[in-house]
Amino acid sequence: MDRVGRAPQPVERRASFRTPDGARLQAARAACARVTDPEVPVLTIEDLGILHEVDVDERGLVTVSILPTYSGCPAMGVIALGIETELAKDGFDDVRVKLTNTPAWTTDRMSEAAREKLSAYGISPPERRAAKRALFEASADVACPRCGSKDTERVSEFGSTACKALWRCRACREPFDHFKCV
Amino acid sequence: MAAMQTFSDPRAAWLERLGDATLVLGHRMSEWLSRAPTLEEDIAMANLSLDLIGQTRAFYTRACEIDSGERDETTLGYRRAEPDYRNPLIVEQPNGNFADTMARHLIFSAYVVPLYERLAGSNDAETAGIGARSAREMAYHLRHAGEWMIRLGDGTAESHEKAQTALDDLWPYAPELFEADDLDRDVTASGFGVDPSSLRDEFDAAVDDVLSRATLKKPAERRGQRGGKSGRHSEHLGHILATMQFLQRAYPEARW
Numbered sequence: 001m002d003r004v005g006r007a008p009q010p011v012e013r014r015a016s017f018r019t020p021d022g023a024r025l026q027a028a029r030a031a032c033a034r035v036t037d038p039e040v041p042v043l044t045i046e047d048l049g050i051l052h053e054v055d056v057d058e059r060g061l062v063t064v065s066i067l068p069t070y071s072g073c074p075a076m077g078v079i080a081l082g083i084e085t086e087l088a089k090d091g092f093d094d095v096r097v098k099l100t101n102t103p104a105w106t107t108d109r110m111s112e113a114a115r116e117k118l119s120a121y122g123i124s125p126p127e128r129r130a131a132k133r134a135l136f137e138a139s140a141d142v143a144c145p146r147c148g149s150k151d152t153e154r155v156s157e158f159g160s161t162a163c164k165a166l167w168r169c170r171a172c173r174e175p176f177d178h179f180k181c182v
Numbered sequence: 183m184a185a186m187q188t189f190s191d192p193r194a195a196w197l198e199r200l201g202d203a204t205l206v207l208g209h210r211m212s213e214w215l216s217r218a219p220t221l222e223e224d225i226a227m228a229n230l231s232l233d234l235i236g237q238t239r240a241f242y243t244r245a246c247e248i249d250s251g252e253r254d255e256t257t258l259g260y261r262r263a264e265p266d267y268r269n270p271l272i273v274e275q276p277n278g279n280f281a282d283t284m285a286r287h288l289i290f291s292a293y294v295v296p297l298y299e300r301l302a303g304s305n306d307a308e309t310a311g312i313g314a315r316s317a318r319e320m321a322y323h324l325r326h327a328g329e330w331m332i333r334l335g336d337g338t339a340e341s342h343e344k345a346q347t348a349l350d351d352l353w354p355y356a357p358e359l360f361e362a363d364d365l366d367r368d369v370t371a372s373g374f375g376v377d378p379s380s381l382r383d384e385f386d387a388a389v390d391d392v393l394s395r396a397t398l399k400k401p402a403e404r405r406g407q408r409g410g411k412s413g414r415h416s417e418h419l420g421h422i423l424a425t426m427q428f429l430q431r432a433y434p435e436a437r438w
Contacts, residue, residue, distance in 0.1 A: 022199055071319055072229070072235030101240065101311030104302075105320070135325050135388070136332075136395070156222035156230035162236075166222060182318040 006144040021056065028062050029123035031090045035082040038075050039161050042121040045079055049109025050102065062087055065098045067105035070162035070182065107181050118179060119145045124167065126181035145176050154178075184351040185416075188266070194245040196369045197309065197412065198258060200266040201241030205259055206419065207273035207290060208234030208425050211283075219280060226326060230287070233319045240312045256437065260430035263420050271410040272355035274419045278348065282343070284330040285348035288392060291324035293359045296384040297376050335396025342397070342428040347392075350401045360385070370393035 006181035013015040019049040032054055033046040045051045045066065052065045064083050068076050080097040087095050110118075124145045149171035156166040157180075164177040189195040192257060211231035218224035242255040276322060277283045298320060301313025334345040362370075362379045369375030393400050409415065 045420055063239075067317075068240075070233065071240060071316060072232030072234075073236065076301040100308065101244075101315065102313035104311035106315070135321070135328060135391070156226055157322055158222075158226035160225070162229060166225075180322065182315065182322075 016116065023085045024060075025054065025056050027090055028056050028064075028087060028092055031086045031092065032064055032083050034086050035079060037162070038082075040118065040121070042117045043114055045083075047111055047114035047117065049105065049111070050079065056092075057153045058093070059094070061094045061096065062092045063096045063098060065100045067103070067109075068099050069103065070180075071104050074162075096142065107179065119143075122146065122176060123164065124176060124178045126179040129181060142167060142178055144172060146174050147172040152176075183212060188268075189249050189251075191248055191273060192365055192368045193306070193309075193372070193374045194249040196365055196375050197241045197245040197248070199365070201238045201245065202267045202269040202363075203273050203294075203391045204234040204241065205238040206267070206269045206422060207286075208232075208238060209422055210275075211287075213277055214283065215296075229327075230323055233323070237312070237319070240316070242307075243278060244308055244312060248306075256430070260407075260427045264415050264423060265413040267410075267415065267423075268413060269410050269419075270355070270358045271407050271416055272352060272359065274410065274416060274422060275352065275355065276418060276422050278351075278418055280330075280414065281334050281344040281348040282351065284327050284334070285345065285352050287323060287327035287417060288331050288389065289352060289356055289359075291327055292385045292388040292392075293378075294374070294421050295320050295382045295388070297378065300376040302378075304375065307374060309374065324388065328388075331392050331398065332396040335393070335398040345396065346398050349398060354406045355400035357403065358408040358411060361408065363411060405425065 021024075032051055035043060035045045035051075036098060037043050037048060037050075038155050040048075048069070049064050050069060052067050053063075054065075055063045057063070064087075064100060066076070066079060066083070076099060076138055082102050083097050084095050108129050110126070114138075118125045124142050124146050127140045139154065142152050142154075144152050144167075149169055151170040152167055153170060153173070154165060159166045159177055163180055165180050166175065166176045169179045189198060211234065214227040215224065215231075218227050231400060239255050242258045244252050245258070246255065258274070270349045275282075275286060295317055298313045298317035302310050302317060303349055304310040304313060317383065331345055331349075334341040336342070337345075360378050360382045362377050366375065366379075368378055370377040407416075410419075
């Protein structure tokens with residue numbers, strides 16, 4: 001600390017990170033936002049609300065915090081690798097990816113655009129949690145992502161990945177995945 | 183093998199205990215893989231197991247962060263012996279038939295849903311986040327187990343009888359879940375954890391709702407079996423650990 005109580009400024013700073021820090025940070029954030037979910041490749045980790053904070057310090061170290069989704073989801077390792085890869089493409093070589101549960105991830109973090117992309121991809125989007133139902137109450141209308149009919153039924157609450165349930169459409173007779181609301 | 187020293191920080195020791203419960207039950211559920219009654223149910227069992235093991239990793243990791251020692255999730259999961267495990271006895275009970283597994287899962291889920299919901303108010307933000315997310319996942323488990331108990335209980339004479347027998351057999355393991363010990367009281371007083379004795383009413387409400395729809399009778403409350411929370415286990419845990427820990431014991435430096 002100096003006499004006015006300020007922490008001493010680091011002496012060695014790499015020129016490229018001195019100015020403008022805002023631009024470097026934006027570039028790092030944009031690189032991270034390109035990373036897609038390995039199980040749902042139409043969605044980026046930003047669409048899903050997984051990408052939480054990106055920070056670039058004066059030495060150029062990028063710290064990215066991501067929010068783990070479903071506890072058992074094995075995609076987090078691949079996502080962390082994807083973040084390192086995308087950042088490296090844009091010249092960020094020193095990267096640290098942190099998992100944090102503060103705040104807890106929820107499907108409510110998904111953007112409206114993400115929900116539309118999901119539906120177009122053939123997965124019906126999660127209900128909003130505002131529509132949280134009692135344990136054995138029938139679930140809210142789930143529309144078939146193929147024909148749009150709401151005449152659908154649940155086959156199983158658990159599906160091919162930790163985030164999906166198995167449904168089927170009574171109108172077009174097609175099975176489909178429904179993103180679980182958590 | 184000498185018992186491993188548990189965490190000195192009560193918060194870490196308490197989280198480790200939550201993780202022990204979900205790890206042992208997660209392993210039990212994984213034993214159903216390729217043996218479930220239908221393909222959809224096989225997938226469901228895998229998902230139930232995956233959720234529980236994922237929650238274990240979160241609890242163990244946070245415990246190790248709080249302790250800031252050398253242990254990590256692998257040490258906790260694979261390098262401890264039976265007395266070091268502090269899971270309640272119910273989770274180590276054998277899978278039995280499908281009704282036994284679902285009765286066990288109903289009891290466990292109805293206990294952890296309110297537990298995790300309250301944990302979401304922990305004074306440790308990271309633990310609160312783990313609690314909030316796990317509560318939402320376990321609501322799916324409670325519904326799944328509940329629906330099966332209703333289907334079996336309100337099904338054929340044979341399925342009803344098997345569901346009732348399963349419930350009667352497992353009920354003696356329920357009281358242990360709600361008995362607070364010094365560790366529970368310590369973390370509750372500090373605002374970090376949850377007193378399990380405060381969960382009983384919510385547990386009963388959830389179970390009673392299922393049992394009435396299932397036309398099953400709630401078993402009489404006996405003194406019950408206890409000991410797992412303080413490291414005294416049934417013979418079953420050793421067999422689980424023998425299977426689960428074989429690789430780490432045979433190749434001690436193996437990592438993934």
